[in-house]
Amino acid sequence: MKFGKQSSALTLKTRLLGTSFLIPALLFIGATMVVPIGWNAVLSFATWNGMGAMKAAGWSNYTAFFQDTVTLKGFYYSIFIAVVSSAIAVLSGLLLALLIHRTGRREGAFYRFVFFAPAMMPLVVIGLLFTFVLSPDTGLLNHVLRAMGLQSLEHAWLAEPGIVLWTIAVIGGWRFSGFVMMLAYTAIVALPGSLFEAAKLEGLGYVRQARLIILPLIMPTIRLVTMLMLILSFKTYDIVWAMTRGGPGDFSRTVPVRMLDVAFRYNEFGYSAAISVMLTIVVSVIIALSRKLTKGNVYEY
Amino acid sequence: MNTRMPLGGYAMRAILVCLTVVNLYPLLFTLLTSLKTSDEFFSDIWALPRSFFIDNYTQAFEVGRLGEYFYNSVVIALVTLFMVTVVAAFAAYALARLQVPFAGAIVGLLLIIQILPTESMVLPLYMMMSKLKLLGVTYVPVTFAYVGWLLPGTIVILRNFFLSIPSELLESARMDGSGEMSTMFRIVFPLTGGAIATCTVLNFCFVWGELLWAQISTLTTEKGLPLTVGLINFQGQYATDWGLMTAAICMILVPLFLLFVFLQKYFVQGLTSGAVKG
Numbered sequence: 047m048k049f050g051k052q053s054s055a056l057t058l059k060t061r062l063l064g065t066s067f068l069i070p071a072l073l074f075i076g077a078t079m080v081v082p083i084g085w086n087a088v089l090s091f092a093t094w095n096g097m098g099a100m101k102a103a104g105w106s107n108y109t110a111f112f113q114d115t116v117t118l119k120g121f122y123y124s125i126f127i128a129v130v131s132s133a134i135a136v137l138s139g140l141l142l143a144l145l146i147h148r149t150g151r152r153e154g155a156f157y158r159f160v161f162f163a164p165a166m167m168p169l170v171v172i173g174l175l176f177t178f179v180l181s182p183d184t185g186l187l188n189h190v191l192r193a194m195g196l197q198s199l200e201h202a203w204l205a206e207p208g209i210v211l212w213t214i215a216v217i218g219g220w221r222f223s224g225f226v227m228m229l230a231y232t233a234i235v236a237l238p239g240s241l242f243e244a245a246k247l248e249g250l251g252y253v254r255q256a257r258l259i260i261l262p263l264i265m266p267t268i269r270l271v272t273m274l275m276l277i278l279s280f281k282t283y284d285i286v287w288a289m290t291r292g293g294p295g296d297f298s299r300t301v302p303v304r305m306l307d308v309a310f311r312y313n314e315f316g317y318s319a320a321i322s323v324m325l326t327i328v329v330s331v332i333i334a335l336s337r338k339l340t341k342g343n344v345y346e347y
Numbered sequence: 348m349n350t351r352m353p354l355g356g357y358a359m360r361a362i363l364v365c366l367t368v369v370n371l372y373p374l375l376f377t378l379l380t381s382l383k384t385s386d387e388f389f390s391d392i393w394a395l396p397r398s399f400f401i402d403n404y405t406q407a408f409e410v411g412r413l414g415e416y417f418y419n420s421v422v423i424a425l426v427t428l429f430m431v432t433v434v435a436a437f438a439a440y441a442l443a444r445l446q447v448p449f450a451g452a453i454v455g456l457l458l459i460i461q462i463l464p465t466e467s468m469v470l471p472l473y474m475m476m477s478k479l480k481l482l483g484v485t486y487v488p489v490t491f492a493y494v495g496w497l498l499p500g501t502i503v504i505l506r507n508f509f510l511s512i513p514s515e516l517l518e519s520a521r522m523d524g525s526g527e528m529s530t531m532f533r534i535v536f537p538l539t540g541g542a543i544a545t546c547t548v549l550n551f552c553f554v555w556g557e558l559l560w561a562q563i564s565t566l567t568t569e570k571g572l573p574l575t576v577g578l579i580n581f582q583g584q585y586a587t588d589w590g591l592m593t594a595a596i597c598m599i600l601v602p603l604f605l606l607f608v609f610l611q612k613y614f615v616q617g618l619t620s621g622a623v624k625g
């Protein structure tokens with residue numbers, strides 16, 4: 047009791063100190079994230095050509111949005127790429143983790159290194175690498191197909207409307223599969239070994255062990271990873287820009303590419319802001335949905 | 348009963364080896380191509396380089412200005428990482444241990460804001476920078492935005508780490524008459540090395556690979572272009588000169604691979620600490 051007053055003075059001092067430590071960070075975050083997001087929302091209700099004064103425009107940017115097929119298709123492309131590459135990344139990542147779990151220590155470390163490496167390569171570089179590997183005449187993939195006598199499977203991978211989206215999505219999925227593998231592998235290693243002993247005594251093969259024991263137990267990790275993948279795969283700018291610049295025609299013009307076109311080529315900043323507001327909404331909805339869909343039991347062990 | 352275990356083991360290994368080849372061969376192929384002249388490449392793309400031909404590299408370095416871009420990227424990365432680490436460490440410690448009002452709410456907001464796509468921030472940022480006449484200033488617009496964007500994730504990770512330091516340790520320091528400041532600098536920060544390394548590696552990957560904002564913020568200038576933008580310009584100029592292109596790709600990847608080999612531990616820790624940005 048005697049120290050009551052003194053300690054509350056101490057607390058106040060601590061709090062002041064803490065707040066002053068926090069302020070620089072909050073200023074930075076405010077200036078680069080909070081204020082821009084707010085401003086972006088305001089801008090989406092205005093017309094502005096990059097110079098001169100802004101004019102209030104009511105909902106006109108949004109009505110334009112729903113009639114603009116190029117932009118709407120862009121949303122379809124972005125969602126397609128995000129969903130397909132997340133699915134590929136999660137499935138192949140889990141498979142890799144299960145395979146690598148069965149190999150020895152040294153060997154496992156080697157495979158983990160090999161498969162994780164793409165995850166840290168910048169998307170721009172991956173994009174450039176694949177424009178080389180996939181180029182129609184001189185590309186590695188078409189040469190390999192030709193050498194195997196599979197001429198019918200040769201494609202101009204980045205120049206055919208029906209194929210370009212799949213190509214981008216598969217590359218994105220490949221890039222992140224190592225990421226999923228690493229997280230899943232860490233989760234599997236953390237499972238108690240006694241579980242596997244018991245399963246072995248029961249004569250369970252590895253496939254059934256994986257299906258009945260490992261996968262259900264690492265479900266929380268799988269859920270987390272799926273969310274992460276969706277968030278990350280919605281960043282469809284770098285890889286698309288490096289590989290196709292939105293082409294052929296508009297067939298891979300994803301939302302961010304379209305957004306920048308609208309702003310910096312056609313100078314319609316207000317409309318561009320409206321597109322990015324819609325993107326934020328769509329991304330949030332999909333993440334919330336995926337959270338709902340993947341909700342489930344957590345097993346105790 | 349399953350007695351086919353060894354067979355299954357071989358099948359698995361075969362799959363893994365195949366996938367390894369699929370993963371590594373394109374890289375190897377790129378490396379080999381970068382060491383060939385164009386004539387060599389077009390006459391037989393499979394052949395090994397006849398001599399150790401490094402003209403592609405010197406050309407990419409000088410004509411393609413990759414050396415300059417590389418330097419710019421290093422400067423941007425160093426400044427960004429330094430600022431993020433310092434600012435985030437103070438903020439995270441305040442949120443974890445210094446009884447800041449509304450700490451819980453602030454952390455919640457940080458988690459949410461970190462998920463929002465940066466696409467919804469770049470236009471206003473561009474306008475802000477142009478109003479403040481900062482667009483022409485080398486490095487500043489790029490670095491400023493990166494620091495802000497990386498702070499939320501870094502603060503969350505570091506805060507979790509600070510929370511994991513047993514409070515008895517801090518209590519006993521307080522008992523011994525250590526003020527908050529000296530507790531922080533003498534006791535807490537020295538323990539933080541691993542967590543900071545983890546964040547630094549993650550943040551480095553973001554800064555090194557970011558393209559969208561880097562491109563927008565350098566639209567009006569020729570100076571201070573980071574590597575990503577430089578590479579895209581390079582691609583625009585030398586699109587089908589595969590010798591040069593592959594040399595450029597290798598120049599970016601080799602240092603990154605070396606870094607990765609030495610810091611793999613921190614990459615993995617970064618993943619498991621639940622960071623989102625990347």
